[in-house]
Amino acid sequence: MTFVSRGFKGRRQVEAAADRVPPGQYVTDDFPVLSAGPTPLILTENWRFTLITEANEELTWNWDEFQQLPHEQVTVDIHCVTKWSKLDTRWEGVSLDTLLAGVKTSARFALAYSHGGYTTNLPLADLTGGKAWVAFNYEGAPLRPEHGGPARLLVPHLYFWKSAKWVQGLRLMDQESPGFWESYGYHIYGDPWKEQRYAGD
Ligand SMILES: Nc1nc2c(c(=O)[nH]1)N[C@H]1C(S)=C(S)[C@@H](COP(=O)(O)O)O[C@H]1N2
Numbered sequence: 001m002t003f004v005s006r007g008f009k010g011r012r013q014v015e016a017a018a019d020r021v022p023p024g025q026y027v028t029d030d031f032p033v034l035s036a037g038p039t040p041l042i043l044t045e046n047w048r049f050t051l052i053t054e055a056n057e058e059l060t061w062n063w064d065e066f067q068q069l070p071h072e073q074v075t076v077d078i079h080c081v082t083k084w085s086k087l088d089t090r091w092e093g094v095s096l097d098t099l100l101a102g103v104k105t106s107a108r109f110a111l112a113y114s115h116g117g118y119t120t121n122l123p124l125a126d127l128t129g130g131k132a133w134v135a136f137n138y139e140g141a142p143l144r145p146e147h148g149g150p151a152r153l154l155v156p157h158l159y160f161w162k163s164a165k166w167v168q169g170l171r172l173m174d175q176e177s178p179g180f181w182e183s184y185g186y187h188i189y190g191d192p193w194k195e196q197r198y199a200g201d
């Protein structure tokens with residue numbers, strides 16, 4: 001006879017979840033919308049994604065070309081600097097490894113830029129190695145405009161402000177250049193496990 005108490009199983013799941021929540025964060029089931037400006041409505045026929053290297057070489061995909069790239073489905077936890085975390089969010093997108101394959105660069109940094117002027121900086125190493133995607137589906141449906149649709153950056157291991165909504169492209173750079181929130185005093189890197197919320201944390 002098996003003896004499994006539901007209460008025990010439930011508690012184990014809560015404890016497992018506690019390991020997944022960085023310091024100072026709480027878990028929410030909502031999906032709050034945080035945008036510094038209005039939601040742009042971008043039609044997929046006008047959508048482009050452009051990589052600009054440090055030598056000013058450009059590589060651009062339109063929506064159809066982008067959709068022909070291999071897709072990946074990922075389930076990840078996301079952590080907003082305003083202290084909500086959301087566990088097991090399901091996304092579909094194109095890995096930055098795929099987009100950067102064959103791009104000749106020795107740049108160490110990237111600046112993601114979006115419709116509306118939002119930018120955010122990241123080390124290039126944080127965009128490669130299966131850690132970042134340009135995501136276009138969320139929970140099995142096209143990503144809604146308020147969450148960055150048609151497509152946004154998804155970099156779940158850093159605070160969610162690094163996941164630029166309505167992303168238009170990446171500029172690869174030899175030197176790090178602070179993005180929008182980073183230049184307003186947010187941390188240049190933003191590791192939620194080290195609580196790197198503000199410059200100096
Ligand atoms: N283009 C753009 N991307 C953005 C933002 C923004 O204001 N504009 N806000 C960032 C912040 S602070 C967070 S927490 C997340 C919020 O994503 P959500 O609105 O889908 O929850 O998007 C990030 N990406």
Ligand SMILES: [Mo]
Nearest residue numbers: 034080081161
């Ligand atoms: Mo945020």
